[in-house]
Amino acid sequence: MMDVRRYLLRLGCSGSCPCSPTLETLRFLHLQHLLTVPFEDLTIHTGERVRLELPLLYDKIVLKRRGGFCYENNGLFSWLLSQLGFKVEVLSAQVRNRFTGVFGPPFDHMIMMVTLDGERWLCDVGFGAGFQLPLSLETESPQTQSHGLYRVRGHGNLFFMEESDDGASWVEQYKFSLQPCQREDFKAMCEYHQSSISSIFFCKTLCTLLLPRGRITLMGRKLITTQLSGEPGPPVKTTKTDLSDEEITEILREEFGIVLMSTLISKDTDIVPPSVNY
Numbered sequence: 215m216m217d218v219r220r221y222l223l224r225l226g227c228s229g230s231c232p233c234s235p236t237l238e239t240l241r242f243l244h245l246q247h248l249l250t251v252p253f254e255d256l257t258i259h260t261g262e263r264v265r266l267e268l269p270l271l272y273d274k275i276v277l278k279r280r281g282g283f284c285y286e287n288n289g290l291f292s293w294l295l296s297q298l299g300f301k302v303e304v305l306s307a308q309v310r311n312r313f314t315g316v317f318g319p320p321f322d323h324m325i326m327m328v329t330l331d332g333e334r335w336l337c338d339v340g341f342g343a344g345f346q347l348p349l350s351l352e353t354e355s356p357q358t359q360s361h362g363l364y365r366v367r368g369h370g371n372l373f374f375m376e377e378s379d380d381g382a383s384w385v386e387q388y389k390f391s392l393q394p395c396q397r398e399d400f401k402a403m404c405e406y407h408q409s410s411i412s413s414i415f416f417c418k419t420l421c422t423l424l425l426p427r428g429r430i431t432l433m434g435r436k437l438i439t440t441q442l443s444g445e446p447g448p449p450v451k452t453t454k455t456d457l458s459d460e461e462i463t464e465i466l467r468e469e470f471g472i473v474l475m476s477t478l479i480s481k482d483t484d485i486v487p488p489s490v491n492y
Contacts, residue, residue: 216268216269216272216276216293217276218294218297218298220276220277221272221276221290221294222294224250224251224275224276224279225243225246225247225250225251226246226249226250227243227246233298234298234299235298235299235300235330236330237330237335237348239298240295240300240328240330240335240337240348241347241348243291243294243295244337244339244346244347244348245346245347247287247291247339248339248346248423248424249423249424249425249426251275251281251282251287251339252280252281252421252422252423252470252471252472253281253282253283253287253340253341253342253420253421253422253423254280254281254282254283254420254421254422254470254472255282255283255407255415255418255419255420255421256280256419256420256421256466256472256474256478257274257280257282258407258408258415258416259419259478259479259480259481260474260475260476260477260478260479261476261477261479262476263408264282264283264285264286264404264408266285266286266289266397266398266400266401266404268289268290268293268397271286271289271290272290272293274286275287275290276290279471279472280472281421281423281470281472282340283340283407283415284323284324284325284338284340284341285324285340285397285400285403285404286340287339287340288304288324288325288326288337288338288339288340289304289324289397289400291326291337291339291340292304292326292397295326295328295337300328300330301328301329301330302326302327302328302337303326303327303328303329303392303394303395304324304325304326304394304395304396304397305324305325305326305327305390305391305392305393305394305395306320306321306322306323306324306325306390306391306393306395306399306400307322307323307324307325307375307388307389307390308320308322308323308388308389308390308492309322309323309341309387309388310386310387310388310389311414311485311487313414313484313485314412314485314487314488315487316487316488316491316492317388317389317491317492318488318492319403319406319488319490319492320403320492321395321399321400321402321403322388322403322492323340323341323388323390324340324395324397324400325337325338325340325341325388325390326338327351327392328348333350333351333352334350334351334352334392335348335349335350335351336348336349336350336351336366336373336375338375341387341388342420342422343422343429343431344375344387345357345359345361345362345364345375345377346359346360346361346362346424347359349364349365349366349375350366351366351373353366354366354367354368356378356381360442361424361429361442362377362378362379363377363378363379363380363381364376364377364378365378365384367384371391372389372390372391373389373390373391373392374386374387374388374389375387375388375389375390411485411486412485412486412487412488413485414485417481417482417483417484417485418433418434418481418482418483418485419432419433419434419478419479419480419481419482420432420433421466421470421472423469423470427441427442428440428441428442430469430470432457432462432465432466432470433482434480434481434482435456435457435458435462435480435482436454436455436456436457436482437454437455437457437465438452438453438454439452439453440452459478459480462478462480463478466478
């Protein structure tokens, strides 16, 4: 049984939290999701498989207090928004791989568009180190947030979500169209990301969580913490620590609230660039 109130409690929302379908609620829930639900691919590295049926996602993220990658976090969050009365559509995006510099294939990434009072908002709680609050799709102007500077640039029928440190040079993070999709459309790419040597999720053990003034990330056997100034720009401090298997288990429990039922095989191998830049 999927319970909206229990999902809200998972996000740290008490009875005083806003729940009506307003921009205030959307911004609040988007940020809370990023602060409480890790972006992680640990299931792939415990010999199990990621499945996209909503009851399974609810059991994993809400009841077992795990996280997931985009199809999981955004897939379940889109359900929550719809249950709260938001007009939400699931969209397909293609990520520009920060290791290889090339764009992935269609359905490489799941995002959401929410329409409120005639205005469209890009939502994404499944991108790892992405924007913290919904981005307006009604402007190409820079949108300043606590952890960075972002914009959505239109080009023909495509939009590009971009990030900048200084507002002068911009880095494309992913591209997308506004063509609505169904969750089932992402099943093939979900399988791809669990088995392809061109996928970061297959090649690297990953768990990351937004912090009020930074981010904490486990990649392979390395723990990476960043501290931010609260203004757009590079981190003011970054620390990297090598971990043992026992320390990884402890970090997952203490920092991410994750207790795995199966043995985790840590992995950090090079990503093989795909043959096509889609």
